[in-house]
Amino acid sequence: MKPGLTCETVGDYSIFVQNWMEPSDGIHGYLSRFLASGDATFQHIAIWTLLQLLESEDKKLIGLIGKSDDVVEMIKQIANRQMESDNEAEDDDEGEVVSLAQRCLELLGQGASKSHIEG
Amino acid sequence: MSNIAVDATNRRRLAETEPRLVQYLVNLTESSSPKVQCQAALALRNLASDEKYQLEIVQAHGLGPLLRLLRSSYLPLILSAVACIRNISIHPQNESPIIEAGFLKPLVDLLGSTDNEEIQCHAISTLRNLAASSDRNKSLVLEAGAVQKCKQLVLEVPVTVQSEMTAAIAVLALSDELKTHLLELGVFEVLIPLTKSPSVEVQGNSAAALGNLSSKGTLTDRFV
Numbered sequence: 001m002k003p004g005l006t007c008e009t010v011g012d013y014s015i016f017v018q019n020w021m022e023p024s025d026g027i028h029g030y031l032s033r034f035l036a037s038g039d040a041t042f043q044h045i046a047i048w049t050l051l052q053l054l055e056s057e058d059k060k061l062i063g064l065i066g067k068s069d070d071v072v073e074m075i076k077q078i079a080n081r082q083m084e085s086d087n088e089a090e091d092d093d094e095g096e097v098v099s100l101a102q103r104c105l106e107l108l109g110q111g112a113s114k115s116h117i118e119g
Numbered sequence: 120m121s122n123i124a125v126d127a128t129n130r131r132r133l134a135e136t137e138p139r140l141v142q143y144l145v146n147l148t149e150s151s152s153p154k155v156q157c158q159a160a161l162a163l164r165n166l167a168s169d170e171k172y173q174l175e176i177v178q179a180h181g182l183g184p185l186l187r188l189l190r191s192s193y194l195p196l197i198l199s200a201v202a203c204i205r206n207i208s209i210h211p212q213n214e215s216p217i218i219e220a221g222f223l224k225p226l227v228d229l230l231g232s233t234d235n236e237e238i239q240c241h242a243i244s245t246l247r248n249l250a251a252s253s254d255r256n257k258s259l260v261l262e263a264g265a266v267q268k269c270k271q272l273v274l275e276v277p278v279t280v281q282s283e284m285t286a287a288i289a290v291l292a293l294s295d296e297l298k299t300h301l302l303e304l305g306v307f308e309v310l311i312p313l314t315k316s317p318s319v320e321v322q323g324n325s326a327a328a329l330g331n332l333s334s335k336g337t338l339t340d341r342f343v
Contacts (some may be wrong), residue, residue, distance in 0.1 A: 015302050016333065024312040027329070033314065034326060045326045052333040 013058035020064050028068055035074035040093065047078060047100045054107040066108050075104050120144070121158050124165035134171060141172065141179045148184040153193055160188055160199035167206035176203075177213050182220040190225050194235065201229060201241040208248035214256050218249055223263035230268045239280045243269070247287040257294040266291065266304055273309050278318045285313060285324035292331035301332060 020026045025033075034046035050071070053061055065071060079101035081094070105111045123129045133140055144166075147159035163181065166172040176182075185207075188200035204222060207213055222245075229242040243265075250260040269284040276284070288306055291297055306328070313325040 012299050012302050015307060019307045019311060023308060024315055026311060030311055030314040030326065030329065041323065042326070045323070045330050049326070049330040049333045052330070052335075056333075056335075 013053070013056045013061050016053060016056075017058070017060050017064065020061075028064070028071065032068070032070050032074070035071065035078070040097070043078060044093070044097050044100075047075070047097055047104065050075065050104050051100050051107075054104055062107070072108065072110070075101050075108075076110070079105050121162040121165055124162050127168070130166060130169055130172070133166075134169075141166065141175045141181070145176065145179045145181040145184060148181070148188060153196055156188060157195050157199045160185065160196070160203050164199065164203035164206055167203060167209075170210055173207050173210040173213060176207055177216050181207075182217060182222075186220055186222060186225065189222070189229070194233070194238075197229070197233075198235065198238055198241075201226070201238055201245065205241045205245045205248070208245045211252045214249050214252055217245075218256060218259055223249070223259060223265075227264050227268050230265075231272055236277050236280060239276060240283050243280065243283040243287050247283065247290050250287070250290050254294045254296055257291050257297060260287075261291055261297055261300065266301060266306065270304060270306060270309050274312070278316070278321060281313065281316065282318060282320045282324060285310070285321055285328060289324050289328035289331055292328050295335070298332055298335075306332070 016027055020028050031046050031050060034042040037043065050065065053065060056062070078097060081098050081101075102111065124133065141163070144159045144163050148156050148163070150156050150159065163172075163176055163185075167176060182204075185200050185204055188196045189204065191197060191200075204217065204226075208217055226242045226246055230239055233239065246260050246263075246265050250257040266288060269288060273281055273284045288301070288310065292301055292306075310325045310328050314322050314329070316322050316325070
């Protein structure tokens with residue numbers, strides 16, 4: 001195998017690895033800004049994108065996501081979110097984001113940890 | 120006539136009482152007076168707010184004359200022609216006829232040949248409309264150089280044009296066949312910085328494009 005190529009890389013996901021931190025804080029910066037934005041649509045886009053990246057089977061990329069504490073922390077917050085809205089349509093959207101976030105955590109090997117106590 | 124056609128009720132009345140109207144206006148777009156050509160194109164643009172007229176203008180062989188106006192060197196003519204073709208391109212059945220009439224390259228050229236924000240917006244929005252329904256048309260829009268041109272210009276153009284350009288890239292990124300090509304063209308170099316844009320729309324469109332490029336297989340067009 002040529003240096004620099006890894007057998008784990010599937011499809012074109014190496015470009016997400018190359019652009020993880022740059023330009024302009026890279027994919028990492030974009031995801032963490034959108035997750036922290038407080039905007040439901042932006043969070044939805046970011047969580048959906050994260051799920052695609054975690055399903056990529058690209059170990060390097062999944063490793064980079066797993067090591068991004070800020071991103072993982074925000075995924076956890078969204079996954080543990082309680083439904084508060086009285087509006088059913090909003091609840092549906094919110095419910096979908098929550099379940100996407102839970103699926104992300106499962107793929108990161110951190111699922112089903114709602115009452116998990118660290119330490 | 121152009122002013123009358125702005126109003127939806129008037130357009131309905133015209134449809135009932137003036138069956139030859141579109142053909143008449145198409146003929147006027149070939150007048151020897153640029154002012155008349157311009158007003159005829161604007162009247163067609165206003166009529167083309169309705170689906171019925173979007174189809175009828177194509178059936179009346181309006182695409183050829185409109186393409187000639189769009190390729191002219193007189194700004195008001197270009198503007199009225201590109202505004203008109205934008206409305207006509209909304210109808211899914213018109214996508215392929217417009218592409219086959221030869222609009223793609225001139226539309227891509229318009230993106231960079233002028234500083235006129237309105238013309239740029241109409242041109243890129245038309246390209247996005249033309250790419251909406253089929254992977255084949257998406258591929259033809261890409262082959263015409265639309266993405267290279269957007270990538271080259273998007274960081275410099277006004278925010279309204281940025282919004283249309285990022286939306287167009289997001290639409291093209293829905294096609295599985297084109298993802299690798301788009302990535303190789305280096306769209307990340309502009310899409311990632313644009314997720315920091317002061318405009319919420321530009322941020323959202325850029326992120327939607329990145330999202331579409333991140334997915335293999337099942338895709339979503341919910342954010343575009």
